Amino acid sequence: MNALTKTDFHFDGQKSVYHGKVRDVYDINDDLIVMVATDRISAFDVVLPKGIPFKGQVLNQIAAKFLDSTNDICPNWKIAVPDPMVTIGLKCVGFRVEMIIRSILTGSAWRAYKEGCRELCGVRLPEGMRENERFPEPIITPTTKADEGHDVNISKEEIISQGIVSKEDYTVMETYTKKLFKRGQDIAAKKGLILVDTKYEFGKREGKVYLIDEIHTPDSSRYFYADGYEKRLAAGEPQKQLSKEFVRQWLIEHEFMNEPGQTMPEITDQYADSVSERYIELYEHITGEKFDKKTESGDIATRIEKNVTEYLRTIR
Incomplete structure (x- = not known):
């Protein structure tokens, strides 16, 4: 399964990195944020042990579309989407x-x-x-x-x-x-x-x-x-x-709500793929567009590092 569950980038001007439940946030010169939507998935405030293919791309691209379609209502942080799984924007408190x-x-x-x-x-x-x-x-x-x-x-x-x-x-x-x-x-x-x-x-x-x-x-x-x-x-x-x-209902059915003494059920490849298809289904319904799976050969992290690095060079 080709899913990105961990990042460890070192971009020019990088001041820090914050690894959240599902997104990794890189601070560039205390001015910009590089937000990587990984394929991690969380429920009941815990990260599940297996990534979901294409989940990060789905989330990042849906969010980008809605940020663009609501920026007449209020200002938002988005500046650019240099990679299907990355948004770069303004750092805010x-x-x-x-x-x-x-x-x-x-x-x-x-x-x-x-x-x-x-x-x-x-x-x-x-x-x-x-x-x-x-x-x-x-x-x-x-x-x-x-x-x-x-x-x-x-x-x-x-x-x-x-x-x-x-x-x-x-x-x-x-x-x-x-x-x-x-x-x-x-x-x-x-x-x-x-x-x-x-x-x-x-x-x-x-x-x-x-x-x-x-x-x-x-x-x-x-x-x-x-x-x-x-x-x-x-x-x-x-x-x-x-x-x-x-996903929450599936966990509840398997007696897991992140309470003391409960054990996370096994996430099989088959189940992870079924979750991936549900995410893609939502993308296609809400955007009205066919989802373009980025399945090119090679490492996802290498692609992201290349795309982000090239973009940051253009705005120096």
Whole structure:
């Protein structure tokens, strides 16, 4: 299986590197970021032991398209995509919260609701809701951004009162979040999909708030097929979806939720390939384009190093 799960580049002007759960971030002269979307995959805040072929390319290319199609709403960090798995952009100081916005009661929110939770991140939830039912209007449920372990739900009021983000900056992020989500829903609807929920990350540079990281990818978002949604909802049937939730469900079925004493199930090549095909399926649905598998012979890391190095030379 040809999957990129580790990088160790040394670019000109490189100040540091941060290896996240799925992306490796290289700091160039404290001014630019080289973000490599690897083929690692995470769920329940743990990286699975096997990479997923083409996953990094799928995520990077979807994110690039959505960054371009939303830059009239708010400024974002993207400058260039010199390689299918790499985006280069402006270095920003990230806020320590993730802005999660939900239009449908599903996933972790449904699991909490089913256990009796009626308030999520300071937002009151209606009584009598069913799994996969739409909220009266989208709700924002932020989390603190953890370097390791689980992110923690937090309310808008707590974020501001604890000084994690100023009231002024939070208001900007909240406005951008709603507008970005509306744009994402409109684009998805044209492709026969429902953008169910997603997360956005923001940072600041020279006093201005920027959208950073990825946007509207299957790692950060959940999509349902619009065709049959109402029928499945009425029948209490699972929705046909394109997201990473199917990986979480597979892990749950194998009794793994990253809790003490649980063992990660074996990730076979066959299962990894099936996950890869699901990611490619989402790419083709949401973009309306055929996915171009970069399967040229040779090492993926060597290709990335060559492409990034050549691009950085052009902007000296």
